[in-house]
Amino acid sequence: MIALSEQDRAGVDAAIAASLERLQERSGPLGEGAVALAEAAAAAGEKGKRLRPALVVAAYRAFAPVDGEEPNAAAPSAADEALWQVGAAFELLHTGFVVHDDLIDRDVERRGAPNVAGRFRARAAAYGASPDEIVIVGDAAAVLAGDLLLFEATRLIATADASASVRATLFEILDDAILVSAAGELADVENAARADVPDTDALLVAAHDKTAAYSFEAPLVAGAALAGASVGTRDALAAAAADLGLAFQLVDDLIGTFGSRSQAGREPGADLRESKRTPLIGLARRTGAWPRVSSAIALAYTGPVAVRRAQEELEASGAREDLVALVRSSLENARAQAASPDLSPAAAALIGDIAAAIEGRVP
Incomplete structure (x- = not known):
């Protein structure tokens, strides 16, 4: 990164x-x-x-x-x-x-x-x-x-x-980041509490809102604002940053499910142990393998053997492959946004570097 x-x-x-x-x-x-x-x-x-x-x-x-x-x-x-x-x-x-x-x-x-x-x-x-x-x-x-x-x-x-106008812009960026992140975190908690798994689109919105807004969009746009970038330039950057942030969160979900201890910084399969409702789970729910996946996840809290079975069922369902495809699609969208005439070659290169770093984290 x-x-x-x-x-x-x-x-x-x-x-x-x-x-x-x-x-x-x-x-x-x-x-x-x-x-x-x-x-x-x-x-x-x-x-x-x-x-x-x-x-x-x-x-x-x-x-x-x-x-x-x-x-x-x-x-x-x-x-x-x-x-x-x-x-x-x-x-x-x-x-x-x-x-x-x-x-x-x-x-x-x-x-x-x-x-x-x-x-x-x-x-x-x-x-x-x-x-x-x-x-x-x-x-x-x-x-x-x-x-x-x-x-x-x-x-x-x-x-x-900074000038009063730049500080006002920075406050707007911070204000939006806090509100969107709060909404995303609440949606994430409520999604976990629902009797059934929400649809994938709802899980993707929550994944974006709880992380991408404050981790990618806000910092990148704030740096551009501090440098004096125009509104049009900041909007173009925000569009690319939204895709980068979503891809980053989806890779985190992959790491939380399939990553090693060194990648995740905690027990492998921690998201499975905690029964987190991530877009990966939403994608699995769409498949005919969902009954097997659901049963395996329900037992993942019991230990490493059950975690491994849940990982295998998720992989067999095609959900992992589908989520990797979503990551790559988001990164391609970000790279396409980088071609905007509102963005300088240096900004486009930065977006490309971030996209490459995110892609390199896929477990």
Whole structure:
């Protein structure tokens, strides 16, 4: 995937660190609980891949080639600082969503360590809370930490060194990203709760909305806006980014079902164990093999042997092949959008590079 240069990574990391340090300093006078909450929020933002800041920076440099050269390490410009701050905002937006997503999924760990809820469950147990109260405290902390991170993302946009019109555009981008992502996450949760599997189109809409809007469209368009790109240019970029984001999420679904431990960063077949209603499952539902697939998925939670059987049934149904075809179709659409006269050769090349990186993740 697109990566930050060493200098850009340092700039983004410094902006994130400054934001989280400010949060912790301001929490000090508010008591031990507030300090612990700020520390947990800061810990949630550590060791991220920085995908979204990388997209902000890459789009900015694609649309501002004259001013978008590598920053001077000795004396970064005000434009560099603003760019890194906006990139940091999208990383903290992602972190806030992850904290809330863990709460929705009832997870108490992230990357093998206690997440916000896990930390506060342990804290509550240490001061003698009952089992029910331990869960309530952990859940409350996750809600509040996620809220703080979402506000920090907003504050970074508000204080970026940009013109009033550019800041207004950035706020519109952030506003849309949050609303669409919330709608997508809710649809995902409701889809999982329905008695029957929703149709594939509904699952594809949820897959796009919960991830593509804030992970691809918003960062890429924000970088272009910061570089002064026109409305028409931003619209053309958003159209390509929507296809890129959908393809990225569909590949994540493939990895969550068929990927190795190293690819998924967790137990293989985790999506099957959790009975997630992804577009892959929607595609399988369309086939005559659905009764066998459904029965196999219903037992996947029992262990690796059952997971492997569910994988085999999904593969035999043709659903995996169909989902890979959807990924490739989305990427081809993105590449076609890159040919828009509103997009520069540098922007088209960026879209092509991202598409190639996404295609390379297919398990």
